[in-house]
Amino acid sequence: MSTQAQASAALAGAEVISLRDYQAGLVTEVRASLKAGRRRVLAYLPTGGGKTRVATAITQMTLSKSKGRVVVLANRKQLVHQFAAALRAAGLDVGILQGENTHGLHHRVVVASIDTIHARNCIFGDVALFIIDEAHACAGSEKYRALLFRYSRVPCIGLSATPFARGLGKPYPELRGPLFEDLVIGATVQSLVDAGHLTDLEIYAPSSPDMTGAKTSRTAEGEQDYRQADIEEAADRPELVGDILRHWLKLAGGAKTICFASSIAHSQHIVEQFRAAGVTAEHLDCYMDDETRADILRRFERGDFTLLSNVSLLSEGFDVPDTSCMVLARPTKSLTRFLQMIGRILRPAPGKTRALLLDHSGSVERIGHPFDDLPLELCDGNANKAGSRKDERKKSEPKPCPKCKFVRDAGVHECPKCGFKPQRQSDVEVADGELVKIDRKAKKPATPDRKQHVYSQLLQVCRAKGYRPGWAANQYRAMFGVWPRGLNEVTATPTQELLSWLKSQQIRFAKGREKAGVSHGAV
Template sequence: MIILRPYQEALLNGARQGFRERKRAILLQLATGGGKTVSGSKMIEGSSAKGLVCWWLAHRRELITQTSKTFAAMGIQHGIIAGGHSSDPHKRVQIGSVQTVARRLDCLPPPDLIIFDECHHLGASQWQKIFDAFPDAKIVGLTATPWRLDGKGLGNWFQEMVNGPTVAELIAEGSLSRYRLFAPTQIDTAAIKIQAGDFKKDDLASVMDKPSITGDAVQHYRKLCNGKRAVAFAVNVEHSQHIAAQFNANSIPAEHVDGSMHSDARDAAIARFIAGETLVLTNCELFGEGFDVPAIEAVILLRPTKSLSLHLQQVGRALRPAPGKSEAIILDHAGNSMVHGLPDDDREWSLADREKRKKDEKASVTIKTCMECFHVYRPAPKCPQCGQQPASQGREIEQRDGELAEVDVAAKRKEQRREVGNARTREDLERIARERGYKPGWVNAIMNARQGGGLAGRRYA
């Protein structure tokens, strides 16, 4: 019998209250690793017991397989509507592939409840087709990151969002793992073109798919998490294959997997990874969502992205606690943490549309690297890790190519507060709010606090 944690019960109670208020679509936000699948499954269990037809929809085979295992563990009888599965449309509960269900809408009994897993993808044509086809069905969306790259708010589909605890709160209570983050001092993406809101893959691959960069990844894996199971995120399939090859060439068992592989071959590679026979599993856009293996002890980021959602989903793969796992290691060779912040930053999610950044507007992140211990920290008189003073107080320390250094979380948070304190205009505060994903009301809270001398908005800084 699966017993929900208090915050999971609170999420479901929030959804029930929304439905009592005649709202059609409710979004449940819960950090990666917080137990969205178990929470939603409890809702399916209760609704189907009342005789309701319930659908659980996902867009990846891994998500469908994961949910089916959870349903089976809970004793929920269900069918699967997806390629490679024999459908049983008479089952009250169905787990469906978005792609397959969208093609079979006319052949299926109408649902009373639809749960969209990873619902930040809503708006894509097949998702939208299903959403529009059953106006009388109640809708529940599940996501860790209600954030679309195009800036369109999920309020276009959901009337209410119920938030779970933050990553920091989940770490504090032991529901997620503590982490150590190592990151490069600088990643030059200035010459990379933008396509559909993110870096153009061909241009990105030409920058990242180099033996020197992958070699650095191998060296730092050995230095910082040797022998641990790590998932590496690549730009494209060829890049992922090259990463695996270079790890193998250095006697570190690695395998590449991608969506074009036969499912049996992919499952076998994952099984070897779980068993510890393979230590590094490389992929491209396959394991960002739905790869829930608590034994993952490290992630290796080799794909710069402008997407906050993609970054947090990838980092979150390593944050699930497991027996014998004291902490997660994040090796950020892509520099994404310098753009999107720490995994447990206090982010304020909103259903509203986001204001787009101006083309020439860039995130301002200043970082020093200690040349003694290679610890990364926000500007300070001396290194918080070893106490070493910079050789020159008047200039930034020169970057060493390929070196990763640990991010000092306390120092970074102190610098974030300092940045807010140094912001003199509303425009400065609005820029900070956009970069950190804060709610629009944060700027007003800070301005009001300054005018009245109060502390309103302090929790955001």
């Protein structure tokens, strides 16, 4: 019997948790990190990879080797009850510390709401281990940090499918070190898909809102994302809502679907459109009482209706494996939010051969394919480092096919879904019927992030070469047709792509001035 099995069997009435190889490997590496003297270890597994099973196995080991208690922390009521249910299913006696639902605090395992702990100023005197679910939230939460400061000597294991929030590795004097000292990686999304533990994904990108000029603000995870007011204004338009229904009817074939909308009103408008077309649909939001929400979720799980629409309520803790389609109607720039939402449809289920993402938000083209390599290293809170890590992730540049809207890599000429081969006509891909013109020359979309990056590179070239201050602005205008208004005066290392473009500009300018005898050096 393995060490984990022996430890589990030592607990009377507890089920021996069976772990997959990568889960057992993660447990081993986390324990090794703690034994090496680290107090706070962050464990990464993609959504659907089995973080709760890993936590259950670690809980059983801790109880068998220590007289102290295990306290599991979560930041949502739904997550508290889900985690408690999973631990009880393994035969453990579990108490809950969450608002009016508090009970069984004498048990050696307590699942607690961080909000309740903070509000009641709860103090634990016999904790052997803290486990934090969705631990990426710690970076932006004073409540979590206050608890970790108070119990800085107690081992803590964080669990997350998105461990790249800004500040997860930031040093604090109260901790005499970083918030989390080590990141242990259990598996990647692609490896779990290849092994059949997650479902492969097909992506279609029909219409999307125009986010030009939309402002951004910092999320709790330290990422920049669109302001809520700008999202609502851009996305909740009748023509876009109608397009969601039209493409769902064409591509989803009545599959069980979850929809992420930009606002409550937007979600309700989507549900109205689907119902008018004879598709059973329900809306869910945080203002409904617990009983109503639970009833809607139960009926969706049973298959009583087809589409469940919400804003962000179901981005964490939602687990209905036979949900095979997602409509993403909420534009985002946040990698964390993007992956949390998409993770809802990747769990396998009987008869489920693939998951389908209908991206009506422009997020795939903006952020990249969900299976791309992630920036799996703890961020120390440095803004420049966080930005460079995000850029490093974007290895693919997915583009929608002009004919069927299936998302393929930018370098793939023939669509693998419909066989469409775009013809080069004035540098524009044109397809009959639907669709949006896509500039073949633009290897990257001219998003605000893209424009800022180009301008920052131009500033670096300008300063390195000693050009006049207006040079960078003029080059920017030559590329985008507008002046760089509202952009930050920060520099970035120029890419070979930009240097090649500048060289072509200089050659073109030199040829135009050749008769006047003017020459210019290369960049």
